[in-house]
Amino acid sequence: MIWEKMGTDKLVLLLMLASMFLVAVTAAPIGSQTYIVHMAKNMSHTDIMAKGAWYNEIMQGAKTLLSETEEDDGKDCVHHVFDKVFNGFSARLTPAQAAYMEKLPGVLKLYPNEVHTVSTTRSPSFLGLTATGAALLNESNYGEGVIIGVIDTGIWPERPSFSDVGLGPIPAKWKGICETGVAFDTTQCNLKIIGARYFLKGNEAMFGPINDTNEYRSPRDLNGHGTHCASTAAGRASSPAGKYGLAEGTAMGMAPKAKIAVYKALWRAEGAGSTDDLVAAIDQAVLDGVDVISFSIGGFSQLEFHSNPIAIATYNAVNQGVFFSASAGNDGPSAGTVENVTPWVTTVAAATQDRDLNAPVELGDGTKLSGRSPFDGTGLNGNLILPLVYAGDAAIDSSVAWNASVCQAADFLDVTLVQGRLVLCDYVPSWTSYYDIVARAGAAGIILGNTPASGEALTLTEGFLSTPFTRVGNAVRIAITNYIRATAAPAARILPAMTLIPGPKPAPQVAGFSSRGPLSVAYGGAQWLKPDISAPGVDILAAGNGQEDYAFMSGTSMACPHISGMGALLKAVHPNWSPAAIRSALMTTATVLDNTQLTITAEESGLTASPWAFGAGLALPERAMTPGLVYDMGHDDYFFFLCALGYTTEQIQVFEHGPFTCPPQVRVQDMNLPSFVALFDSLRLATQTPVTFTRTLTSVTTGVSTYNASVVNPQGFTISIDPPTLTFSPTQLMQRFVVTVTPDGTTSMPQYGSHGSVIWTDGHHYVQSPVVATNVDVW
Ligand SMILES: *[C@@H]1O[C@H](CO)[C@@H](O)[C@H](O)[C@H]1NC(C)=O
Ligand SMILES: *[C@@H]1O[C@H](CO)[C@@H](O)[C@H](O)[C@H]1NC(C)=O
Ligand SMILES: *[C@@H]1O[C@H](CO)[C@@H](O)[C@H](O)[C@H]1NC(C)=O
Ligand SMILES: *[C@@H]1O[C@H](CO)[C@@H](O)[C@H](O)[C@H]1NC(C)=O
Ligand SMILES: *[C@@H]1O[C@H](CO)[C@@H](O)[C@H](O)[C@H]1NC(C)=O
Secondary structure, eight states: OHHHHHHHHHHHHHHHHHHHHHHHHHHSOOOOEEEEEEEOGGGSOSSHHHHHHHHHHHHHHHHHHHOTTOTTTTSOOEEEEEOSSSOEEEEEEOHHHHHHHHHSTTEEEEEEOOEEEEOOOSHHHHTTOOTTTOHHHHHTGGGTTOEEEEEESOBOTTSGGGOOTTOOOOOTTOOOOBOOBTTBOGGGOOSSEEEEEEOOHHHHHHHOSOOTTTSOSSSBOSSSHHHHHHHHHHOOOEEEEEETTEEEEEEOOSSTTSEEEEEEOOBTTTTEEEHHHHHHHHHHHHHHTOSEEEEOEEOOOOOOGGGOHHHHHHHHHHHTTOEEEEEOOSOTTSTTOOOOOOTTSEEEEEEOOSOEEEOOEEETTSOEEOOBOOOOSOSTTTTOOEEEEEGGGSBSSGGGHHHHHTTOOGGGBOHHHHTTSEEEEEOOTTOOTHHHHHHTTOOSEEEEEOOTTTTTOOOOOTTOSSSOEEEEOHHHHHHHHHHHHHOSSOEEEEOOOEEESSOSSOSOEEOTTSOOOSOOGGGTSSSSOOSOEEEEOSSEEEEOSTTOSEEEEOSHHHHHHHHHHHHHHHHHHOTTOOHHHHHHHHHHTOBOBOTTSSBOEETTTOSBOOHHHHTTOBOOHHHHTOOSEEOOOOHHHHHHHHHHTTOOHHHHHTTOOSOOOOOTTOOGGGSOOSSEEEEEOHHHHHHTOOEEEEEEEEEOSSSOEEEEEEEEOOTTEEEEEESSEEEEBTTBOEEEEEEEEEEOSOSOOOTTOEEEEEEEESSSOEEEEEEEEEEGGGO
16 A cells, blocks of 8 residues: 555656756766665665565656666666665666656665675684684584675585585575576575575676676676685585695685575676675675675775765664674775775784795705795796896896886896796786796796885785796895895796795784775774774685685685684574674684784784784684673664764764664764774873773673773873773673773874773683774874
C-alpha cells in the first residue's frame, strides 16, 4: 500500500520537475556518469524489491523526460540498489538528470563515482599462532563458523587453502549465494567458500566493457590479489607450501576454519573498481550475514566523510556489528598518506617479518652484501663472476643519464657497455622494464639499488628466477658504487637465495611503503591516531591464482587480511564483542618492541618509528584473546564522533536517518578510542595549557579486578591519570578516567610529535595505549 502511495506522489513530482528541466537538457553537455543516489529513509520502502522497482521507476521517469539525446537510452541504467548500509541506488545519469534527481523530494545527496584500486607461511607463527599449541586457535576452534567477507578481485577456488575437508556446516544465518559465471559454477563454493558474488556494472560504466578474453565475468580471480588476501585471512593449512624452494613450510591463514564469502568488485589486471560497485559489495556482504569485512582497497580522493559513500557504508556496517578491517595504503614513507581513516574502521599498517629471502651480491674483492631476491642460481651465467657496470655510466647520451641510471628503458643504454654485464640500476617505484634491460640491452643480470628515497626498504621482486637479479638497500648500493668507482675492472656475482630466519635486520619494522599518519587536513588533521595497528605485509606467501599455487606479495593489502583473520578468531571466542572491542583488544595488547627488544623502527631509515607509522604496534592475537579491559564503542559513540567533527545537521543526516540531537560540547578527545592524540599549538605550549581526555574502560573478565595506571611520558610532556586505580566487578563492569597531557615548558617538539603510552595493569593483563603529543601548527 505504502508503495502505491509513494508511487503516485512521486509521479506527480516527476511531471512537475520534468517540465522545468526539459529546457536544460538540450543545452546540457552529453556524457553521462555514474552517481550514487542517497535516499532519505523516511521516504523509502522497507522491502528491497519494492525499493528496486521504485528506483527503476524514478529512473524511467527521468529518462523519458530528460534523456532523448542519451546514446544508451532505453537500457536499464540502475546499477545497484543499496539497502543495508546505505539507502539508495547507483545509476548512470546525464548532468541534467543528476541536477533533476538532486531536487527530488526524498533524495538526500548525489555522489559521483570514483576509481579505487588494490592498495602465509611465516606470518602466523611469527605472530605467536602455530597450528599446534596456540590457545586462541584452540579456543576459537580455528575460527569455525565465523564468516569473513573479502571484497577484492575474486577468488581462485581450486587452491588447497580453500579445501573444505572436515569443516563444519554453513552457519544458519548465512543468506548469501554462489553466483555463477565464466569459469565459475556452484561447485566452486563449498563449506569453505560459502558464497561468491561479483559487482561489475559501475566498473563497465566507467571503463567500458571488460575484455572477455582476459577477464572472467564471474567471481574468478584474474588478478590474484583477492585469492592471496582470502587465503591470508582464512586459508587452510596446506603443506608443503613455498615457492622457488624458498619460505617452505606449512602455509596457513590466520583463521583456518573461518568461512570465506567472496565479493569481487575490483577488476582487470590493475585491480580497479568503482565506488558504487564497492558500496554494493559492502551492502550485500552485510545483508548476507558476514561477521568481518576484509577491505584491502585504497586510492580514495580525500573527501570529508559525509561526502564519501564508502565512509557512510562502513559507518552502517560497523553499527550492524561487522568488524571492518582496511588497508592503510602504500604511499609511505611520506607523512600524511594514510587512507581508510574513519574512526569506526580498523586501519592496518604493514610490517616486515623475521624472514628474509636473501640473495647477496658478492663483489670481485670477495665482499658479500645483503640483497633480496628469489634468484635460484640456475640460469644463464648463473654463478659466474661477471663484469659490473652502473647503468648511469652506460647512457647512450649524457642528456638521458638519469633515465639510463634508473634503467627506465633499454633504449637509454649503450648496448656495448651493458652487454654480458651485471648492471646496477637505481630503483624507482613501479618501474617494470628490467626484463627489457636483459632482453634488448643484453644485460647478464641486474642489481636494483635503492636510493635515499626508499632507503633500506626492500620487497621481493618476482619474475627473475633464473636470471641473476637482486634488490639491495641504499647503503649497499652506495658500497657497490664506491667499489665500481675505485676498481679498474669491477666484477660481481649474485649468490642464490636462501631463506634466513631471523633475517639480517630487526623485525618487525614498519614497511617503507606503508602509509603514515597523521590524517591529512582534508579529514580534519591529526585529531585521532591512524593507522590503528600493524600486521605483516612484506613478502607474504599465500595462495596464488592461475598456474601459481603460491605467490609472494607485499602491501598493506597483505597486512589487512591478517587483522581480518584475527578479528574472526576473536569473534569466535567472544561472539558478543563489538567491532570496537575487537579493535581495542588487538590494539591494547600489541607490541611496540621488535625482536631485539627496542621500539619498532622504520624499514627505510632504521630509525625509531612512531605510532603514526605503526599505530598501537604489531598485533599479537594470542594476547588479544584475553585483554582484560576494552575501550568499547557503539552506535552512539560513532554518532557523537560526527557531532564532535562539527558536521552540520544536513551532513550528519547522510549517516543517521532518524531524528537526532547532538549533545552539547562533545569533543573528539573524549571519543572512546584506545589511543590518545594531544594537539598543541604554540600558544598552548608556551602557556602550558594541558589537553584532557575522558575514557571508559569495560572489563571483559569475570570477578573483581583492580587495575593501576602507569605512563610513559612523551618527551617534553607529563601524563597524569585520574583516578590512578580502577576497580571492576560484576556489578561495575565500566569505569571512567581522565588523562591529562601537560607540556613541561618546552616550546618546540619534533615535527611529528613525541610519543608515549598509558598502561593499565592488574598484574596479569597489560592494557596499553599509544599517546602522541603533536604540534597542531605543522598540519
Ligand atoms: C524525510 O527526510 C527528509 C530529509 O531528511 C526531510 O526533508 C523530510 O521532511 C522528511 N519527510 C517526512 C515525511 O518525514
Ligand atoms: C585445546 O583444547 C582441548 C580441550 O578443549 C585441551 O584438551 C587442549 O589441551 C587444548 N590445547 C591447547 C594447546 O591449549
Ligand atoms: C582482448 O584481449 C585479447 C588478449 O589479450 C587481445 O588480443 C584483444 O585485442 C583484446 N580485445 C580488446 C577489444 O581489447
Ligand atoms: C626521462 O625521464 C623523465 C622522467 O620520467 C621523462 O620525463 C623524460 O621524458 C625521459 N626522457 C626521455 C628522453 O624519454
Ligand atoms: C596497585 O597499586 C597499589 C597501591 O600502590 C598496590 O598496593 C598494588 O599492588 C598495585 N597493584 C598492581 C597490580 O600493580
